[in-house]
Amino acid sequence: MTKALAILAAFVGFFWTALAAAAPASGIPASEFDSFAFQQHPGAALPLDAVFQNGDGQEVPLRKFFGTAPVLLDFEYDRCTTLCGVMLDQAVTALASLPLRPGRDYRLLAVDIDPAATPSDAEAFLRNHGADKPGTVVLTGNEQAIRRLAQAAGFPFRRDEATGQFAHPAGFVIATPAGHVARYLLGLNWRPLDLRLALDDAAEGTISAPADQILLFCYCYNPKTGQYDVAVAKLLEVVGTVTVLALGGLIGLVVRSGGA
Secondary structure: OHHHHHHHHHHHHHHHHHHHHHOOOOOOOHHHHHHHOOOOOOOOEOOOOOEEEOOOOOEEEHHHHOOOOOEEEEEEOOOOOOHHHHHHHHHHHHHHHOOOOEOOOEEEEEEEOOOOOOHHHHHHHHHHOOOOOOOEEEEEOOHHHHHHHHHHHOOOOEEOOOOOOEEEEOEEEEEOOOOEEEEEEEOOOOOHHHHHHHHHHHHOOOOOOOOOOOOOEEOOOEOOOOEOOHHHHHHHHHHHHHHHHHHHHHHHHHHHHHHO
16 A cells, blocks of 8 residues: 555656646746736727728728627637637627627627737637627738737737637627727626626717726736736646546555455
């Protein structure tokens, strides 16, 4: 039994050591962490003349997706390893639970913040998260177009050259049909009802006061703690626990069979 426990302890130590060794070194200093919160601009006009590429690779002005319905604006990164996919999943699930007609009651506009992303990259990201539905549009663009839209919406982001990931806040921007920022849904702690009310208000052109600021960092490596962020940490915790339990059961079987 002592030998079995020693083997298990050695494996667990190796498992977590390997994870620590795999952690990328952040190139963003902790002093800049707070700069990645949403800079809320209620009432700000979005640059509807900015030109992007749709999923088919065609150049389209942003105004094409405004004018008839409020817009749920999602800034995403197609190679994000943390919260972008989780956020998109939450939006898709919430919209599916609401009695809303896509195209008439809302439009989901996903904008890839990576200028190197291709339309097929962004389309694949939406497809992988079940967001390739009526009323949903994915856009890619050059650095200038993406920055113009992000700055108008108050969405700060920056690529960490050390990790290849983008640091940015987690949340959504709700815009009126006329293309003005109406409200923000920050983080992940919001309900489908919150989204419904936000879309209803935006449809009427109502501009809400700034939301209480929270900072949920969508980034593969947290420069403030020097650790994986909460989403990845939880995943690693679950994987590690399952692995340890499985190995423990296997070693127990080996010990019992050896004593028989």
